[in-house]
Amino acid sequence: MDKLPSTEHSSLYNDIENMSTQEILQSINQEDAKVALAVQQCLPQIAVLVDAVAERMKHGGRLFYIGSGTSGRLGVVDASECPPTFGVSDELVVGVIAGGDGAIRKAVEFAEDDTEKAWEDLEAYSIGSLDSIVGLAASGSTPYVLGGIQKAREEGLLTGAITCSPGSKIGQACEYAIEVAVGPEFITGSTRMKSGTAQKMVLNMLSTSVMIKLGRIRGNKMVDMQLSNQKLEFRGARMIMAELNISEEEARSLLKTHGSVRAVLAQAKK
Structure with a gap:
């Protein structure tokens, strides 16, 4: 046995x-x-x-x-x-x-x-x-x-x-x-x-x-997370606000335009 x-x-x-x-x-x-x-x-x-x-x-x-x-x-x-x-x-x-x-x-x-x-x-x-x-x-x-x-x-x-x-x-x-x-x-x-x-x-x-x-995190942030609800959209906006020192309204607008935190930050570097 x-x-x-x-x-x-x-x-x-x-x-x-x-x-x-x-x-x-x-x-x-x-x-x-x-x-x-x-x-x-x-x-x-x-x-x-x-x-x-x-x-x-x-x-x-x-x-x-x-x-x-x-x-x-x-x-x-x-x-x-x-x-x-x-x-x-x-x-x-x-x-x-x-x-x-x-x-x-x-x-x-x-x-x-x-x-x-x-x-x-x-x-x-x-x-x-x-x-x-x-x-x-x-x-x-x-x-x-x-x-x-x-x-x-x-x-x-x-x-x-x-x-x-x-x-x-x-x-x-x-x-x-x-x-x-x-x-x-x-x-x-x-x-x-x-x-x-x-x-x-x-x-x-x-x-x-x-x-x-695999590079899916930047610093300590989930920059590639899916923005599938309001909580996650706000989290993404906060990341962008902190990185770029801009208002929430501006951050949300950029997030809507580019689709992800990573894309917004990459665009800002150009």
Whole structure:
């Protein structure tokens, strides 16, 4: 029998149903406090993955996340936030979830158990040698993700993994393993908790750092963000006001004319 993943180890707490509300919250918070420290231990591995992915993307590659359940949803969320934040195509970072887009809202039974389906799903995107595949699996053993990573590596793609189970099958199958040792969940096996938080933190680091490497940030500002609502239009105007020392009315007019903060600032330099 396979070794039990650390994410399935019994909770450090017992008789949870008899706890007061305050005790429940304090206990969850105590466990959550361990997550950032666990991620910190993985920074060297994350850095290597960032540089490897960014280098391929500079030459036309894309970044794909594959996962199921909570892990898959986190990948979809991170990918979907790249276009509005960094002004990139929605085809540059892609989240692929076992069971298809319907699984984002509702669980699809046994979708994660198919070892060949992930590669089939990736082939729908005309996957190529410059693309990078990062598998997301708290347990590090999800068949959908494991099969996809193994096939992607066979085909010469860059492969990475974000898991919360050190020594996992998926970590061993890929080139760049990030294994965040968060320990047992507050509720045994509920990996939407600490494991999900850890994966979200690593995904934030990965996509943000890659986009910085690709030149999508200036100073500390999202100069390429999509101006899709009033809040973002005002944020863009504030950036321009600060950079060019002009009024809000002038900044908004320039933003409307040129379409992005970066374009306005580039025009102002001419």
